[in-house]
Amino acid sequence: MQKLTVFFVSDHTGVTAEAVGHSLLSQFRELEYHALTVPFIDTPSKAVALAERVRAAMPAVVISTLTDENIRAGLRNCEAPVFDIFDAFSAPLATLLGMAPTASSGQIHGMSNSYHARIDAVNFALAVDDGLNPERLGEADLILVGVSRAGKTPVSLYLALQYGKKAANYPLTPDDLVAHTLPPVLLKHREKLRGLTLSAERLSQIRNERLPGSRYASLENCRSEIQAAEAMMAASGIPVIDTTRRSVEEIAALIVHEEARG
């Protein structure tokens, strides 16, 4: 049989359709398929044109997040089965709520905060990245603390872009690590502090990619830096997340949903 083509179709960026689609299909481990994301299908005529492409690609499946039923109708003649989240859930939700859905609806996207807040937060994260401008820490919603290469910068940027959170990040340098408590500039903002830690093995691996064979990257040095940092965080009573086996988005979600404690 010809390889299956799966279309991830959206009236917006396609990020959610892709996430849902890949995840649904990953349940079928044997399945080999060719995936194609088609974003911005936001008029019925674009949907009709897409139906043509789908027909030409059979065997195919469509997994979609099309909020407007008139646009979904444009896909009707595509011959492939269509799994649409709105098609599946809008009617039962309407019945449940006793309300009629409106045709032109909010666009689906993965960003949960207002646009301005997110851009401001990105600019803030860059301005205070890596301990820069510590006098601005008071503006932060959160301050990520950890040794060099613990993952602070990507997490702070993701917190900004996805959640609109102003996240500063502050590296614990070898100079800081000889003390037994966190630097005073941080302790002023203790409520906002979130520690990031990771295994010495993983840290050494990451640092070796950057500075191969250096003392900075050696397992021994990584182990001693992490021990000192963890002791310091524990002494200050701040929540700590182990990032060793977690992705940036997982770490960010843990922080935002405050499940990180303990």
Add this chain to the structure above:
Amino acid sequence: MQKLTVFFVSDHTGVTAEAVGHSLLSQFRELEYHALTVPFIDTPSKAVALAERVRAAMPAVVISTLTDENIRAGLRNCEAPVFDIFDAFSAPLATLLGMAPTASSGQIHGMSNSYHARIDAVNFALAVDDGLNPERLGEADLILVGVSRAGKTPVSLYLALQYGKKAANYPLTPDDLVAHTLPPVLLKHREKLRGLTLSAERLSQIRNERLPGSRYASLENCRSEIQAAEAMMAASGIPVIDTTRRSVEEIAALIVHEEARG
């Protein structure tokens, strides 16, 4: 009636459940609800504990992306209606494909590229942000070009975090804008160039937030910079995206899906 509580429930970060949920509910404009995101429900016992919370919050609705049916089963006694994407689509997909879904499945998330590629891309975006280290432009997948505050930095970071694309960004300064073509350092990489532009009114507004009342932010100066930049991009034949009414994620999706041309 008591206000409805909507639970967005996920075995992973909750980003997709939130996006799907808010979008589904935005179809019902009159509806007032209290939303609660509950991520990392990744064991049946966590689901059973959540069912208790849902029961206590009635009237409630659950919108979820729980990949494992054993975990979904833990919610069974929550009393609220549950709309789960996997519950709705796994069985019909299995029938269609003639395959059985496996219980422990891939986690749902909005990130489509491998972890390392994304972190490398973030580090790259930061290293070459705002025209820094132009000798590294050869490593870029894409180079965003535009006047100051056209939105290049957030878009390049989002391209990195979401898509694992190495996106550099290069500001067209007043010095560059007196020429009639793009700077030679960019033209060497013409295939990778993507222009960002926006309305002079919007640019002036953004710049006024940064440097109120400055010549830099004046409508007149913004208009002349944009005219020069657009002329230069047109002369070099690079694709250009108008960012005036687009969000960072929309711009990134347009770029990635190459729909930006023309």
